Amino acid sequence: xxxxxxxxxxSGASLRDYHLSFETYGQLNAARTNAVxxxxxxxxxxxxxxxxxxxxxxxxxxxxxxxxxxxxxxNKFFVIGVNNFGSCFGSTGPMHxxxxxxxVYGADFPVMTVEDWVDAQALLLDAMGIQTLAAxxxxxxxxxxALSWTLQYPDRVRYALVIASAPNLTAENIAFxxxxxxxxxxxxxxxxxxxxxxxxxxxxxxxxxRMIGHITYLSDDVMNEKFGRQQKAPSPVTALAASAALPxxxxxxxxxxxxxxxxxLQSYKYSTQEVEFQIESYLRYQGDKFAEYFDANTYLxxxxxxxxxxxxxxxxxxxxxxxxxxxxxxxxxxxxxxWRFSPKRSRELVKALLDxxxxxxxxxIDALHGHDAFLLDDPxxxxxxxxxxxxxxxxxxxxP
Amino acid sequence: xxxxxxxxxxSGASLRDYHLSFETYGQLNAARTNAVxxxxxxxxxxxxxxxxxxxxxxxxxxxxxxxxxxxxxxNKFFVIGVNNFGSCFGSTGPMHxxxxxxxVYGADFPVMTVEDWVDAQALLLDAMGIQTLAAxxxxxxxxxxALSWTLQYPDRVRYALVIASAPNLTAENIAFxxxxxxxxxxxxxxxxxxxxxxxxxxxxxxxxxRMIGHITYLSDDVMNEKFGRQQKAPSPVTALAASAALPxxxxxxxxxxxxxxxxxLQSYKYSTQEVEFQIESYLRYQGDKFAEYFDANTYLxxxxxxxxxxxxxxxxxxxxxxxxxxxxxxxxxxxxxxWRFSPKRSRELVKALLDxxxxxxxxxIDALHGHDAFLLDDPxxxxxxxxxxxxxxxxxxxxP
Numbered sequence: 001x002x003x004x005x006x007x008x009x010x011s012g013a014s015l016r017d018y019h020l021s022f023e024t025y026g027q028l029n030a031a032r033t034n035a036v037x038x039x040x041x042x043x044x045x046x047x048x049x050x051x052x053x054x055x056x057x058x059x060x061x062x063x064x065x066x067x068x069x070x071x072x073x074x075n076k077f078f079v080i081g082v083n084n085f086g087s088c089f090g091s092t093g094p095m096h097x098x099x100x101x102x103x104v105y106g107a108d109f110p111v112m113t114v115e116d117w118v119d120a121q122a123l124l125l126d127a128m129g130i131q132t133l134a135a136x137x138x139x140x141x142x143x144x145x146a147l148s149w150t151l152q153y154p155d156r157v158r159y160a161l162v163i164a165s166a167p168n169l170t171a172e173n174i175a176f177x178x179x180x181x182x183x184x185x186x187x188x189x190x191x192x193x194x195x196x197x198x199x200x201x202x203x204x205x206x207x208x209x210r211m212i213g214h215i216t217y218l219s220d221d222v223m224n225e226k227f228g229r230q231q232k233a234p235s236p237v238t239a240l241a242a243s244a245a246l247p248x249x250x251x252x253x254x255x256x257x258x259x260x261x262x263x264x265l266q267s268y269k270y271s272t273q274e275v276e277f278q279i280e281s282y283l284r285y286q287g288d289k290f291a292e293y294f295d296a297n298t299y300l301x302x303x304x305x306x307x308x309x310x311x312x313x314x315x316x317x318x319x320x321x322x323x324x325x326x327x328x329x330x331x332x333x334x335x336x337x338x339w340r341f342s343p344k345r346s347r348e349l350v351k352a353l354l355d356x357x358x359x360x361x362x363x364x365i366d367a368l369h370g371h372d373a374f375l376l377d378d379p380x381x382x383x384x385x386x387x388x389x390x391x392x393x394x395x396x397x398x399x400p
Numbered sequence: 401x402x403x404x405x406x407x408x409x410x411s412g413a414s415l416r417d418y419h420l421s422f423e424t425y426g427q428l429n430a431a432r433t434n435a436v437x438x439x440x441x442x443x444x445x446x447x448x449x450x451x452x453x454x455x456x457x458x459x460x461x462x463x464x465x466x467x468x469x470x471x472x473x474x475n476k477f478f479v480i481g482v483n484n485f486g487s488c489f490g491s492t493g494p495m496h497x498x499x500x501x502x503x504v505y506g507a508d509f510p511v512m513t514v515e516d517w518v519d520a521q522a523l524l525l526d527a528m529g530i531q532t533l534a535a536x537x538x539x540x541x542x543x544x545x546a547l548s549w550t551l552q553y554p555d556r557v558r559y560a561l562v563i564a565s566a567p568n569l570t571a572e573n574i575a576f577x578x579x580x581x582x583x584x585x586x587x588x589x590x591x592x593x594x595x596x597x598x599x600x601x602x603x604x605x606x607x608x609x610r611m612i613g614h615i616t617y618l619s620d621d622v623m624n625e626k627f628g629r630q631q632k633a634p635s636p637v638t639a640l641a642a643s644a645a646l647p648x649x650x651x652x653x654x655x656x657x658x659x660x661x662x663x664x665l666q667s668y669k670y671s672t673q674e675v676e677f678q679i680e681s682y683l684r685y686q687g688d689k690f691a692e693y694f695d696a697n698t699y700l701x702x703x704x705x706x707x708x709x710x711x712x713x714x715x716x717x718x719x720x721x722x723x724x725x726x727x728x729x730x731x732x733x734x735x736x737x738x739w740r741f742s743p744k745r746s747r748e749l750v751k752a753l754l755d756x757x758x759x760x761x762x763x764x765i766d767a768l769h770g771h772d773a774f775l776l777d778d779p780x781x782x783x784x785x786x787x788x789x790x791x792x793x794x795x796x797x798x799x800p
Contacts, residue, residue: 270411
């Protein structure tokens with residue numbers, strides 16, 4: 001959808017002549033009361049569910065959660081996925097033309113905030129004739145948008161599902177974002193953010209950024225379970241050569257266990273640059289893949305939006321005071337091994353909402369997968385979401 | 401000290417014609433029984449204590465722990481600090497000349513292991529006429545060397561102090577090392593490790609590596625306490641301008657609290673590249689400083705030595721079996737907020753030593769500072785070290 005009117009941004013700048021990519025699923029009911037807005041995090045888009053015709057592997061990023069008969073049931077709800085501006089998956093972003101200059105925005109794309117995105121989402125809903133959302137839902141940075149909806153447009157949202165999120169970033173969170181940004185910005189191919197004109201992409205920086213990100217999405221536990229200290233399997237020939245080259249150490253020979261034999265077969269490469277461990281191979285692969293499609297300016301902008309989000313800031317840091325404006329009912333979900341947005345951060349939100357006597361449900365899911373858990377299938381997690389939407393549906397049907 | 405004989409390395413390569421820088425403190429007693437070897441971690445050297453004449457700020461890295469009357473009392477013990485080869489603080493390393501080629505080693509410096517360092521340290525002791533150490537002591541990677549001493553030379557070490565260490569790296573530890581290495585290796589100024597010939601230094605990569613390292617040395621708690629979400633203070637002029645430019649938001653004006661005023665004064669810069677938060681400023685400073693003096697090849701080599709250390713590996717992963725060779729008495733210390741080498745990892749060592757009925761003391765210190773705590777003053781920590789050395793002294797004096 002195209003928007004001609006300029007959108008005033010929190011920074012004082014404005015965005016004009018922009019478009020937002022969105023997808024909808026299910027049917028808006030006659031009373032227009034069953035709309036659910038799904039907000040995305042760093043590396044996602046408006047394509048929240050389903051697959052595109054003729055495209056294998058085009059599944060939406062929350063396809064396990066959203067669809068016919070799924071926890072957020074598109075037979076009952078009208079689901080809207082919208083790509084935030086500044087992103088690189090369809091909506092106006094740094095790789096688009098700046099109407100003021102005729103040039104690609106690049107580094108000149110205005111710095112945006114969670115609040116700006118919510119404003120843009122509200123305008124999209126206006127254009128769709130939807131006054132009130134049955135619910136707004138998001139995980140991680142998406143959860144921050146869901147929370148911000150309840151503060152910016154308290155009259156327009158009845159339920160908010162805030163998953164694996166936080167009331168703001170900690171110093172450590174900001175630190176990881178900053179390292180990732182420095183990796184991108186100091187890549188010689190970044191050219192101050194105007195790399196498009198130079199026909200380059202700061203892939204080195206994007207790879208490092210993604211590798212750092214991935215470490216923080218996973219838990220130490222799941223990394224140990226999935227990768228541990230496993231070495232990248234040598235080719236059979238290498239293994240044989242290694243086995244022949246290594247004299248059987250007295251100790252190993254005397255024990256002669258299969259495990260000891262494995263250790264001999266999998267000799268270290270003694271290299272600082274070759275892949276030695278599986279975890280290295282995994283991270284390099286993730287970094288390479290990401291650098292092929294993600295926009296470097298978008299990475300800077302979205303991590304900064306994360307840094308800046310802090311609804312308590314204008315209230316002297318008093319979160320309870322800040323959340324006093326919210327009138328929605330809340331479901332908060334956190335995951336025990338999530339050290340990026342730990343359960344403690346969700347509990348801060350729960351406390352602040354309870355201080356305001358708001359209706360809050362909270363589920364702390366015992367999951368191994370760290371922050372990534374919010375995107376994965378876990379029967380306890382999905383059943384909490386399913387029953388919450390069932391209760392929302394009941395309340396909608398109970399409406400006059 | 402110069403060593404003419406080639407040192408065979410675990411990789412199969414060897415190091416010849418090398419020298420080790422070392423310092424000693426205190427007096428070796430007549431019986432040569434009071435020597436304590438102190439092993440260093442990534443960014444440290446043989447200069448463990450004291451200051452150089454006429455040089456302010458030249459304090460040794462463990463000066464709070466080692467010296468006359470300090471927990472490791474140099475009035476009683478003969479303390480040896482040795483710089484490991486491959487490092488960049490004096491001993492033979494990648495920036496030195498390879499005697500085989502006449503060229504600077506650079507990327508050709510052989511990959512070394514903790515075990516190789518311990519072998520070199522043992523040769524240094526041989527040359528000094530010291531057969532048996534009263535104790536070997538180290539923190540982090542230095543603790544791995546202390547542990548390895550008890551396995552490689554069980555007859556030559558009576559006590560081992562293994563502080564903030566681990567029996568090996570977890571997948572997450574390796575992952576952080578790998579990202580740091582990739583940042584260095586993909587810096588165009590790295591030139592495959594032969595940057596010396598190009599007159600360049602891969603400072604971008606070194607900065608990123610150090611920033612990542614620093615995040616993992618600190619705890620989330622101490623970062624929040626020291627930096628939190630504090631913004632980098634704007635200059636008075638900027639603050640005034642920001643205050644004048646921002647219309648007093650209805651909400652803020654109506655509350656009019658000093659806190660709200662602060663929030664207005666410290667407006668965001670809305671920039672992705674400027675420093676906005678104190679934590680960013682701190683990390684950039686640490687990265688810049690480190691890139692001025694640390695060698696990139698050394699960084700790769702030392703992080704790899706960390707990755708490779710795994711005494712249980714040749715025993716099918718059975719740490720208890722691996723530690724069976726140790727005969728020393730042990731003190732292990734860990735710090736509650738250390739998530740790089742967490743208390744859990746020290747407890748693994750304690751368990752494996754107890755499985756072998758070894759004499760083990762273990763202190764888990766409730767400290768805020770994360771992994772860095774092992775370098776800092778904490779009365780509980782230093783008193784544990786002090787009394788352990790007092791008991792070592794008693795046992796020495798009780799000797800025939």
